[in-house]
Structure formats: C-alpha cells, structure tokens
Amino acid sequence: MKNTLTATITWPVIFIISCVLSDGTDVFAGQNPRLPSTAESPVAQTSSITLEPGEHLKVSKVMPLDGRLVRGFAHGPIDGRTDTRYYNGVVSEWSGVHGGGAIRYRAFNGNNGLHITLPEGGVDAVFLRGEWAGNLFANLPGLGVPAEAEPLCEVQPTNGVFIRRFVDRLHARRLSFFYESDDLQRTLQEVAFLRLGKTFPPSESRDEEFLRPASGSPPDEYVRRAMAVRYGKDPGGHPAVHRLAESGNGHLRLTTHHPLQLVTPPQDPALGLEAVTIRFRVPHLSQDLDLTLHVQDVLDPRRDVMSVDLRLGREGHYAVTLDHPDQVYLPASEQGSTPRYNPAPHRNASTAPAIAWLSVSASAAVDLRDVTIALHHTPRSQALPEAADWRLRLLKGLFQSTSEPRPWMHLKNTGPIAAQVDSSKAIQRHRASLVEVLETAEIARRLLPASDTVRQYYDWIYQNVDRHAPHPTNLLPDVPEAPRWAVQVREGWRNMSHIARWWLDNRLVATGELGGGINDDTDMFQTWQFLPMIESSPLGDRLKDAAARLSQTAVEHTLEDGLNRRTTDALHAYEEGVNQLALCAWWFYGDPVHFERAMAAARSVGKLMVETEDGRVHFGGRSFGIHEAREGFTELGRSPGNANWAPARFMLHPLYVVGLYNRNPTALDKFERWGRTWRKYQSPGRFVGQVDILSGEPTVVSERPTAEAVGPVNEWLALYQMTGDPEWQEPFTFTMAAGGYWGTHAKYGRMPHALLEWPEAAQTAMRQRLTRPEDGYAAFFLHKDRRYLEYWLDASASWFGWFPHMDTAAEQQTDRVLSYKASVPISCYLGDAPNRNRFLNFTAVSYEGLQGDDFAALVWDAGPDVLKVAIYNFRDAALQGRMRVWRLDHGRYRVRTGPDADDDGHMDELSGERTMELQRYAAVTLTLPPKQVTIVEVKQVEQLGDLRSRADLALSPLDTYLGPEGEIDVKVHNIGALPARDITVSLVRGGTVVASHVIEHIEDPHDLLPRIATVHFSDAQDRDTVIVDPEETIPEIAEHNNRLVLGSR
Incomplete structure (x- = not known):
C-alpha cells in the first residue's frame, strides 16, 4: 500500500483503521456538514462491493490521520480484532454510554461520537463489523451533531455487517459515528474505509x-x-x-x-x-x-x-x-x-x-x-x-488500555520475564493484556531500534526491572547567568506544566472531563493541584475552570450530599468527587459555593463514622456511600484497612479543608474523636493498626511501630495544623521515642512533618535521620543546605525528560499520569507539594501575575510567624506580581527584600522594607529585578487574633445570575465561625451606590449546614459590582469574597 500522506504522519497524531468483514477545541471545524444529496440520501450509495467477472478490482485501505472516541484515542474499533479486550480480559469494543477501553466521557454526551479524520483523496466505501447501529456524519464542526446536520447514512447492520459504497467518491475529511440506542450488546467491532480502483498501478520496486x-x-x-x-x-x-x-x-x-x-x-x-x-x-x-x-x-x-x-x-x-x-x-x-x-x-x-x-x-x-x-x-x-506506523499505533492502544492496572509494575529483576508473567499471581488477571503489550513492544523495538518513542514505551514497561539503572542525565537549558538550582527548579515546572497543557489542549471537554471517567479524572486534577499556585494565569485559570466544571459534573452525576451515590470501596468513594470538592474549596479560596460543597461532603463523611458505647469513633466499613451515611452499616467488622495506607482516611479530606478555613466545630469534633480513638490504642511495645469495631479488640498489633501497624500519623498532624493544639504533636513524638518506623518518611523528597518546629529532642532526632540525598526538600528544610535538593532535582528532570511521551501522547488512563517525582522542585516553589492521595497541605506561598517560565523560587523557611523565599527572575526586564502567604498566623509583619548576588541564601543588602498586616491568603506585592535572585524575608512583629474565629460573608459567581431585564437575586453566604448582623449589600455602578439592602442576621454554619440570605435588585447591569459590607464594619476571615462583578462568571 503506497500513500504519500501516510508516509508523512508523525507521532502522536495517530489513529488507524483496520477492518475484518464477514457475513460489521474541538476537533475539526471546516466544511458544512451538508453534502450534495439526492432525494433518497445525501450521497448516492449502495450496500455492497460487487466483483464483476473479467475485471480486476483494486481495494485500498485508507489509513486515517487521527480518530477519537469523543476526544480520547480508542483503538478498539480499529485494531484488526473483533474481540478487543480491556485489561481484565473482558471484551471492550465501543457500544455506547459505557465508552470503550480506557476512554470514558460519560457525562459529556454519553461517550457518543467516534470521530475519524481522513487524508485527502476521499473514500469509496465504509465497512463496519458488529451490531452497532446509529448514524454516520461527514465534516461535523465539533464533538456534537448540529440540529441542521444531515446524516451521510444510517448504519443498520445485517448479520453483523454494514457496507456502504458511494457511487461517487466521498471527499470528506472527517467522519463521525453517533449511536442512537444505548444497547450494550450492539458493539462497533471494526470499521474501515476503502478506495476502489480497476487496476494496480505499476511500481518499479514491485x-x-x-x-x-x-x-x-x-x-x-x-x-x-x-x-x-x-x-x-x-x-x-x-x-x-x-x-x-x-x-x-x-x-x-x-x-x-x-x-x-x-x-x-x-x-x-x-x-x-x-x-x-x-x-x-x-x-x-x-x-x-x-x-x-x-x-x-x-x-x-x-x-x-x-x-x-x-x-x-x-x-x-x-x-x-x-x-x-x-x-x-x-x-x-x-x-x-x-x-x-x-x-x-x-x-x-x-x-x-x-x-x-x-x-x-x-x-x-x-x-x-x-x-x-x-x-x-x-x-x-x-x-x-x-x-512501523501500524505497529506504533497498536502499541499505543494496547498500552493505553492496560495502563490502569499497570501489570508491568510486577516485573522485577529476578529472572526471565516470561517466567514471571506465567508465575506471578498479581499478573494472572491481566496476563493476556500484558502479553500483548510485551510482545508488541518487543516487535516495535526490533523494527525501529532508533525510535525514541518505542524506547520510551520499552523502558516504561520495564521500569521496575531497571529500577536501579540510572537514567541519562537530563540536559538542562544553558542559562549561564542563572543559579543552577533555579534552572533545575524551573525545569520541574516546565515538565509539569507541559503535561497539564497537553491534556487540556487534547482531551478536555466542556464538562471538565478528560476522558478517564469522573473518578479517574478527579485524580488527575489532584496531581496538578500545585500548578495554579505557581502560574495563576493562563495555565492556572484554565485548570481552575476545568476543575470547577468537573466538580459540577460530579455533583450532578456521581455525588449526593457530597458523597458517592453508589456504594464502593473507600478509595473509589473518595475519587467519585469527594476529592474534587475539597480541591476546589482550596483553589477557589473563599468561594462559598465550593466551600459549602466541601461542607456537605464533611457532613456526610461524619455520618460514615460510628461511635461505640465506650466512646470510640471508627469508619464503619471498608465500602460505603450515601446509603450507609443515611441508613447506617448493615454489619460492623474490623476497622477499615490493615495497613498505614488505609483509604478510608482519605475521606477526611473535606473535614480538613473546612477545619483549616474556619475551625468548624462539627468537623473538628468528629475528626478529633477519631484521632483520639487511634491514639489511645498506641503504647510502647504494642502498636495497633486495626481493631474489631464492636469489641474494640486489636486485630493487627506490632511490637514496634512498623508500616503495617501504626496510628494515623499524617491525620494527627492534620489535626495539629487545624487546631494548633500540642495534643496532636504528641503522637508523632511518641512514635519517634519508641524507635523503629515513625509512621511516615521522606517519600520523593517530601515529608510534611519536617516542615514544622517540634520539641527539641524530636527536632534533633529528625535532623539526624533525614540526612540522605533522597530525603530531598525535607532534609533541605531542616538543614538549610541546598545539596540535599540535588538528588531529586536531577532525578525529576531526568525522569520526565526521559519519558516525555508517556505522560502525554501515550494517553494513559488519567489516574496513571503521576507527578510525585516532581515533589522537590514544586516544594522549592511553594514550600510543600500536596498531591493525589496526600492531602496534607503545608504550602507556604503561591504566586499571581507571574508566568511560570519566567521565575524560579526556593522557600528557605516557613512557619506560623516567619517566611523566607528566594526568587530568581529569568527575564531581561523586571517582573511585577504578588505572593500570597498560606502558613502565617494573623499578625503584623516586617517584610524585607533585597538581592542575593552571590547566591548564598542571604540578602546582600536591604532594598525595601515595610510593615504589613498579614494572614492566610494575604498578598505581598513583588518587584523582581531582572537576572537576579531576590530574597523576601517576612517576620512577625505583633501577633493578632485568630481570623478563623470570625464571620465570613461571601459571594459567588456560581449562584448569582443577572437576568435579561436587570433583575438579580444576590445570595449572601456566611462561611465563617460566627453569626453576622446588620449586613449591608450594595449595588455599585461606576463607583456610585445605586441601591442597597440590609440583612438583619445570618447564622454561622457551625453544624456544616449552609447559611444563606438573598437580596433582590431589579435594575442591575452587566459589569455592576455587588459589595457586601462595603464599609468593612464586620470583622471577617476574608474580605476578597465580599465583591462580585456581575457577568464575571
């Protein structure tokens, strides 16, 4: 087959059609979907390819340029098989709403729309195998079917085959299949496009x-x-x-x-x-x-x-x-x-x-x-x-559909791979899929020994076999005037932002879905939660907009009262959207709609905890959902999980977010009683990891605190962060004093416990233990020695530089695109790197008004009363921006800035000093001279009252809409810790108040139930501003959420 267009196809624009017939944004915006038509059909056509005696028919298979199930690569209908399998061995050809393989856009449009882009030259026939029924359209402008679009033909197979031959060659560049009946038994097994001719042209090479x-x-x-x-x-x-x-x-x-x-x-x-x-x-x-x-x-x-x-x-x-x-x-x-x-x-x-x-x-x-x-x-x-093009596309599809369980991660450097595949119990469920991946990767490597794409697949699936083999040193950009640490840190940002942009550009749809299903797409947003904190716009805005859309989609499709609708195991219950609500409450800090969604989740999660007669509090089971929250558990056995990584604990995430914001007493009460339950079980020589709920008898006990049996160390630290109560420091110092495993360690160079100040004995023990190069940012923070950053800064750049294809165009399942290996460069920017399933968040700073590629930062110190950050400006001109603080207690602070020309971590001279009132989310303006390290030092000079004991009046663009006649109902929320009284709400136009209302009273949400009052304006205009408490007479947690520009949604 010779097709000059095919020869120019470059990876990753890949999609192939292979068809076996027997008795089967947005993407393209171009031509009008209406084609020349006859009275019977838009295009004259027949239902068979007839071979006539005496003629020589040439049938050429047309290789498409690209193809998508909605926006995700789907190889099932195009891989030369009618029984394409998912990773678990189940046949997974596209049928309808359940999608196919690793692609699921269920909320967007029910996984409807297989879109195939063809090269120039046209096609003469379309073949399908399977019982799938629906309509075929040509040149649709996007992902849906416009009301005026005429189908090219209706697909109604006979005996599992559909053939449509066009009398005149069809010169459409994009063909789209849309189902009408969601019958799971009617799958589209294969589809192909053919050109027909009478002769086989001569070839000198034939x-x-x-x-x-x-x-x-x-x-x-x-x-x-x-x-x-x-x-x-x-x-x-x-x-x-x-x-x-x-x-x-x-x-x-x-x-x-x-x-x-x-x-x-x-x-x-x-x-x-x-x-x-x-x-x-x-x-x-x-x-x-x-x-x-x-x-x-x-x-x-x-x-x-x-x-x-x-x-x-x-x-x-x-x-x-x-x-x-x-x-x-x-x-x-x-x-x-x-x-x-x-x-x-x-x-x-x-x-x-x-x-x-x-x-x-x-x-x-x-x-x-x-x-x-x-x-x-x-x-x-x-x-x-x-x-090679054919083999690469097969490799991509097979890898993608097996990327969820990653059975290759069970392969070790312990013997022949084939023997491991045959004998490993962990592999057997996925053996058939893994064998196809391994074989195809081996064939591709031998066909294309110089292909870097093939090398990446090959090295990726054998990454555990080669665990101790070093990757080539990543070649950093040559920036002679910049400190090495700044170049390394920025490379971490570049790698992470590149991955996120690829997914937003290529896989995002209007519902916020990325094509992995809501539960796995929420995981992907968790892995990117630090990115908007470094670049607020444009990447941060794009991510936040997509996250808000996905949050709304979860509320509408998978959640009820903030909890998963269908009962499932604890990890997947969390991923159904509980994690997304908690994330958006942080990203949209102070937005009352997002916050109240997290409150609803916290309220429902509290109902999943059972209290025994002797006052203990446990999660009631390993699997749960809204039914268990409302009706209770049918039986109580052992507490969830028999290891330190017990996914039920992830459900505490919304309680944590709410508690950090306003110390909500209901959220803290449940969280603290759960924490005390586990603390009381621990004693020297007897560390408990699981108990029988009713009797209270321990069922997993160890003599020393090991990874398998130790209390919830990270959750105890979360309680300390929320309350400041030394009671929640003691469990960690206790495990340290007992020796053995602390219940946590520096993983990927991150350890939140290292970011706090502990009693001297514990602080000394931590400094003595965290001394390995692998301890990364945790060791740097303790020792203030940049040499501890080198290992992970290099390893991160090397890993992501060695595998640029695998986290992007390979289109893995969305919950398998991970960012843990970037924890150290991200911690340098922010002072911590929260991530998927690691919700503890000691982020010290975030940035606004700066492009991530323009600067690098290193947080040297951070705490409740001190902050020190070094920032390097790569540009030739000064940068203006803001730095928000997240860990500082409410107080008055001396803010000092100055250059660090010799890059020793110390300010050479003072270039600016001011005194500011700061608190969580307060902004410090930045002026960063070009090609220079600037040190920003913040120290408390006066402690002020805890803001979290105040009211917090708030507006949201998510529930305030301007009507066509200027009418508007403004919802005023109180998301604080105290009631608010005599609240003025004003409508302002051009700096002039045009109308005002006074709300007598709004209670605080102490019971995790929303408190909202509504005022009505009848003559509002676009770009008017609604202001709550314009005279600022009511002390509040935050003031930025008191203003809303109409039309700003």
Missing part, C-alpha cells in the same frame, strides 16, 4: 511472487500455535491450512462460513509486503455469494491488517488486489539487545518464520478453481514507514 494453494494439510508447529492464538483453540490436525506453492493445484473448496487458511512459504525478510492479489475462477454459482478475504498481520496472529467482503453474482474469472498497509517481517538478524520477552510464537527469526497468511471464507459452499495468489513485494526500507 517484485511479484505467484503461488497456488496445495492440498489441505495439518498445520506445522508454528502455524498451529499461531492459529491457537488467533482462534482461541488448538486446531490440531484439522486440514484447514493450505500451503501456497508454485506447484499447487489451485483448488479451494469452501463450506459455509468456514475459513480456509492460506500460508505462504518463508519470505525474504529483506522485502516488505505491500499488497496481495487473488485470482480465481468460479465454475458454478446458483445465487449471490459473499466472499470474505483476510490478510493477517504478519507479526501478530491475533489481528488482520485488512479484510474485505465482496459480492459475486455469477460464474466467471475474478481478480482482486488487496492494497493493505505495508508489512515487514522481523529482521533476519538480531538488532539491538536480546529480547526480554520472547515466548513462542513471539518472536525471533528462528521461531517466527517470515510467512504471509491469508484466509478466505464464503457465505455459501462454493468451489474456487485456478486460484493464484500474487504477493507484491517492495524493498523493506520502503515498506517500513507504514509498517
């Missing part, structure tokens, strides 16, 4: 080999194994295999729907296969006959590279050329290192002979006479681009 089928014979060992892979059973001695030879008798007797296999002699690996021509004579035919021809993938017996159904109407001589994507065999000699995974029949040259394999079947019994098979060869170098 080398034709003419073969004829010999008598049927049992398959040899290789073919027998390959057929077993293909058909799922051992064909044994069944004479269904016909050898092709120059001296064959040329006779095939076909029975109804029983395929005959045609196997060539060994081929020359120096040649590629670009097409196959089949000539035959039908001596007798009493009725129309459908003849199905398949060309198998020469390197993978599971799939076809092309197939076609042809209609025969009478006796005669026939000839058809199948112009398929070019195929190549494995090289005759090994190239590169010895294959790691090499079980028969995949694959080395000695056990995988270079043969071509075809099959033929018919809708009724028929004799084919004078059968001749012509193999059209081309030099391997000319066939390799198409063959």
Whole structure:
C-alpha cells in the first residue's frame, strides 16, 4: 500500500483503521456538514462491493490521520480484532454510554461520537463489523451533531455487517459515528474505509511472487500455535491450512462460513509486503455469494491488517488486489539487545518464520478453481514507514488500555520475564493484556531500534526491572547567568506544566472531563493541584475552570450530599468527587459555593463514622456511600484497612479543608474523636493498626511501630495544623521515642512533618535521620543546605525528560499520569507539594501575575510567624506580581527584600522594607529585578487574633445570575465561625451606590449546614459590582469574597 500522506504522519497524531468483514477545541471545524444529496440520501450509495467477472478490482485501505472516541484515542474499533479486550480480559469494543477501553466521557454526551479524520483523496466505501447501529456524519464542526446536520447514512447492520459504497467518491475529511440506542450488546467491532480502483498501478520496486494453494494439510508447529492464538483453540490436525506453492493445484473448496487458511512459504525478510492479489475462477454459482478475504498481520496472529467482503453474482474469472498497509517481517538478524520477552510464537527469526497468511471464507459452499495468489513485494526500507506506523499505533492502544492496572509494575529483576508473567499471581488477571503489550513492544523495538518513542514505551514497561539503572542525565537549558538550582527548579515546572497543557489542549471537554471517567479524572486534577499556585494565569485559570466544571459534573452525576451515590470501596468513594470538592474549596479560596460543597461532603463523611458505647469513633466499613451515611452499616467488622495506607482516611479530606478555613466545630469534633480513638490504642511495645469495631479488640498489633501497624500519623498532624493544639504533636513524638518506623518518611523528597518546629529532642532526632540525598526538600528544610535538593532535582528532570511521551501522547488512563517525582522542585516553589492521595497541605506561598517560565523560587523557611523565599527572575526586564502567604498566623509583619548576588541564601543588602498586616491568603506585592535572585524575608512583629474565629460573608459567581431585564437575586453566604448582623449589600455602578439592602442576621454554619440570605435588585447591569459590607464594619476571615462583578462568571 503506497500513500504519500501516510508516509508523512508523525507521532502522536495517530489513529488507524483496520477492518475484518464477514457475513460489521474541538476537533475539526471546516466544511458544512451538508453534502450534495439526492432525494433518497445525501450521497448516492449502495450496500455492497460487487466483483464483476473479467475485471480486476483494486481495494485500498485508507489509513486515517487521527480518530477519537469523543476526544480520547480508542483503538478498539480499529485494531484488526473483533474481540478487543480491556485489561481484565473482558471484551471492550465501543457500544455506547459505557465508552470503550480506557476512554470514558460519560457525562459529556454519553461517550457518543467516534470521530475519524481522513487524508485527502476521499473514500469509496465504509465497512463496519458488529451490531452497532446509529448514524454516520461527514465534516461535523465539533464533538456534537448540529440540529441542521444531515446524516451521510444510517448504519443498520445485517448479520453483523454494514457496507456502504458511494457511487461517487466521498471527499470528506472527517467522519463521525453517533449511536442512537444505548444497547450494550450492539458493539462497533471494526470499521474501515476503502478506495476502489480497476487496476494496480505499476511500481518499479514491485517484485511479484505467484503461488497456488496445495492440498489441505495439518498445520506445522508454528502455524498451529499461531492459529491457537488467533482462534482461541488448538486446531490440531484439522486440514484447514493450505500451503501456497508454485506447484499447487489451485483448488479451494469452501463450506459455509468456514475459513480456509492460506500460508505462504518463508519470505525474504529483506522485502516488505505491500499488497496481495487473488485470482480465481468460479465454475458454478446458483445465487449471490459473499466472499470474505483476510490478510493477517504478519507479526501478530491475533489481528488482520485488512479484510474485505465482496459480492459475486455469477460464474466467471475474478481478480482482486488487496492494497493493505505495508508489512515487514522481523529482521533476519538480531538488532539491538536480546529480547526480554520472547515466548513462542513471539518472536525471533528462528521461531517466527517470515510467512504471509491469508484466509478466505464464503457465505455459501462454493468451489474456487485456478486460484493464484500474487504477493507484491517492495524493498523493506520502503515498506517500513507504514509498517512501523501500524505497529506504533497498536502499541499505543494496547498500552493505553492496560495502563490502569499497570501489570508491568510486577516485573522485577529476578529472572526471565516470561517466567514471571506465567508465575506471578498479581499478573494472572491481566496476563493476556500484558502479553500483548510485551510482545508488541518487543516487535516495535526490533523494527525501529532508533525510535525514541518505542524506547520510551520499552523502558516504561520495564521500569521496575531497571529500577536501579540510572537514567541519562537530563540536559538542562544553558542559562549561564542563572543559579543552577533555579534552572533545575524551573525545569520541574516546565515538565509539569507541559503535561497539564497537553491534556487540556487534547482531551478536555466542556464538562471538565478528560476522558478517564469522573473518578479517574478527579485524580488527575489532584496531581496538578500545585500548578495554579505557581502560574495563576493562563495555565492556572484554565485548570481552575476545568476543575470547577468537573466538580459540577460530579455533583450532578456521581455525588449526593457530597458523597458517592453508589456504594464502593473507600478509595473509589473518595475519587467519585469527594476529592474534587475539597480541591476546589482550596483553589477557589473563599468561594462559598465550593466551600459549602466541601461542607456537605464533611457532613456526610461524619455520618460514615460510628461511635461505640465506650466512646470510640471508627469508619464503619471498608465500602460505603450515601446509603450507609443515611441508613447506617448493615454489619460492623474490623476497622477499615490493615495497613498505614488505609483509604478510608482519605475521606477526611473535606473535614480538613473546612477545619483549616474556619475551625468548624462539627468537623473538628468528629475528626478529633477519631484521632483520639487511634491514639489511645498506641503504647510502647504494642502498636495497633486495626481493631474489631464492636469489641474494640486489636486485630493487627506490632511490637514496634512498623508500616503495617501504626496510628494515623499524617491525620494527627492534620489535626495539629487545624487546631494548633500540642495534643496532636504528641503522637508523632511518641512514635519517634519508641524507635523503629515513625509512621511516615521522606517519600520523593517530601515529608510534611519536617516542615514544622517540634520539641527539641524530636527536632534533633529528625535532623539526624533525614540526612540522605533522597530525603530531598525535607532534609533541605531542616538543614538549610541546598545539596540535599540535588538528588531529586536531577532525578525529576531526568525522569520526565526521559519519558516525555508517556505522560502525554501515550494517553494513559488519567489516574496513571503521576507527578510525585516532581515533589522537590514544586516544594522549592511553594514550600510543600500536596498531591493525589496526600492531602496534607503545608504550602507556604503561591504566586499571581507571574508566568511560570519566567521565575524560579526556593522557600528557605516557613512557619506560623516567619517566611523566607528566594526568587530568581529569568527575564531581561523586571517582573511585577504578588505572593500570597498560606502558613502565617494573623499578625503584623516586617517584610524585607533585597538581592542575593552571590547566591548564598542571604540578602546582600536591604532594598525595601515595610510593615504589613498579614494572614492566610494575604498578598505581598513583588518587584523582581531582572537576572537576579531576590530574597523576601517576612517576620512577625505583633501577633493578632485568630481570623478563623470570625464571620465570613461571601459571594459567588456560581449562584448569582443577572437576568435579561436587570433583575438579580444576590445570595449572601456566611462561611465563617460566627453569626453576622446588620449586613449591608450594595449595588455599585461606576463607583456610585445605586441601591442597597440590609440583612438583619445570618447564622454561622457551625453544624456544616449552609447559611444563606438573598437580596433582590431589579435594575442591575452587566459589569455592576455587588459589595457586601462595603464599609468593612464586620470583622471577617476574608474580605476578597465580599465583591462580585456581575457577568464575571
């Protein structure tokens, strides 16, 4: 198959169509969806491809440029198989609302819309296999179907096949399939696009080999194994295999729907296969006959590279050329290192002979006479681009659909890979999927030994085997005047922001979904939660907008009263959107709608905790949802989890967010009683990790605090952060004094406990223990020595620089795009790096008005009364921005700035000093001279009252809408800790108050129930401002949420 467009396709714009037929934003904005039409149909068309006696028909398979299920790469309908499997072995072809494989956009439009972009040149026929029914559209402008769009045709298969041949070539660049009935049994198994011609154009490079089928014979060992892979059973001695030879008798007797296999002699690996021509004579035919021809993938017996159904109407001589994507065999000699995974029949040259394999079947019994098979060869170098393109796309699809369980992570450097695959219990559920990935990666590596994309897949799936092998040192940009630490830290930002932008650009839809399902898409946002804190705009704005949309989608589809609607295990209950509500309450700090959603989640989570007669508080089970919150648990067994990583604890996230904001007594009460329950169980020599809920008897106990049996150290620290009560410091110092495992450690260079000031003995012990290069930012923060940053700054840049494709265009499941390895560079910017399933958040600062590529920062010190940050400006001009503080207690502070020309971490001279009242979320303006390190030092000079004991009146664009006639109902929320009285609400236009109302009283949400009052204005205009408490007479937690510009949503 020769197609100059195909030769120019570059990764990752990849999507291929492979079809086997028998008795089957936004993306493109271009042409009008209406095409020239007849009275019967928009485009004249027929329902079969008829092969006429005496003519030579050429059927060319058109390789699409791209294709998406909504916006996610989906290989199921296009991989040459009708039984594409998901990672768990279940057939997962696209049917409807449940999506397919690793792609799920259920809330957006029910996973509707398979969009295929075609090269120029047009197509003459569309084939589908499967019972899928719906409509085919041409050149739709986006992801949906406009009301005025006419379908190109209605897809209604007969006996599992749909064929539409167009009388005139269809020159559409994008074809889209939309289902109408969500019948899960009606899957779209395969789809292909064909061009039809009368001749096979001459080629100077073509080398034709003419073969004829010999008598049927049992398959040899290789073919027998390959057929077993293909058909799922051992064909044994069944004479269904016909050898092709120059001296064959040329006779095939076909029975109804029983395929005959045609196997060539060994081929020359120096040649590629670009097409196959089949000539035959039908001596007798009493009725129309459908003849199905398949060309198998020469390197993978599971799939076809092309197939076609042809209609025969009478006796005669026939000839058809199948112009398929070019195929190549494995090289005759090994190239590169010895294959790691090499079980028969995949694959080395000695056990995988270079043969071509075809099959033929018919809708009724028929004799084919004078059968001749012509193999059209081309030099391997000319066939390799198409063959490699096909293999890379298969590799992407197989990897993507197996990326959720990641069975390759169970492979170790402990013996032959094949033996591990066969013996590992952890792999067995995913064995078939893993084998396909390993085989395809091995084949791709041998076909393309110089491909960096293939290298990334290969190294990724063997990352645990090579765990101790160093990655090449990442080449940092050459910025001679910049400190090395600044270049390294910025590289961490660049890697993370590149990944996030790729997903926003290529996978995001209007509902905030990224195509992994709501529960896994929320995980992806958790891995990016630090990015808007570094660049508020444009990336931060894009992320926050998408997150807010996904939060709303979760509220509408997966959550009820802030909790998962369907009962599931604790981890997945958290991922159904509880995590997203908590994240948005932080990202949209002070927005009352987001905050009240977190309050609702906190209220419902509290109902999942059961209190025993003796006053203990436990989560009531391992699995739960809104039903258990409302009706209780049917039975109580052991407390959830038997290890320190007990996912039920993640459900405390919304209580934590609410408690940090206003020390809500209901949230704190449940959290603290749960924490005290676990603290009381711990004693020297007897550390408890699980108990029987009713009896209180420990069921997991250890003599020393190990990872398997220790109290909730991180959650105790969360309680200390919320309350400031030394009671919650004691559990950590207790475990330290007991020796052994502390219940936490520096993972990826992050350890929140290292960011606090402890009693001297504990602080000394921590400094003594955190001294390894791997301890990263935690060790730096304790020792104030930048050498501790080097290991993870280099390792992070190396990892993400070594695998740029894998977190982006490989399109893994969304919960498998991880950012833990960037924890140290992110901590340098922010003072901490909260992440997915790690909700403790000691972020010290965030930035606004700065582009992430323009600066790097290093938080040297942070606490309740002190802050020190070094910031380097890469630009040639001064930068203006703001730095918000997150850990400082309310007080008056001396803010000093100055240069650090010698980069020793100390201010050389004072260039500015001011005294400011600061508190959590307060902003410090920044002026950063060019090409210079600026030190910002903040020290408390006077402590003021805790803001969290105040009211907090707040407005939100999410529930205040301007009507067409100027009417507006303004909802005023109190999300603080005290009631508010005599509240003035003013409508301001151009600096002038045009109307005001007074609200007598709004109670505080002490019971986690929203407190809202509504005032009405009748003559509001776009861009007017609503201000609550314009004279600032009411002390509040925050003031920024008292103003709302209408139309600012």
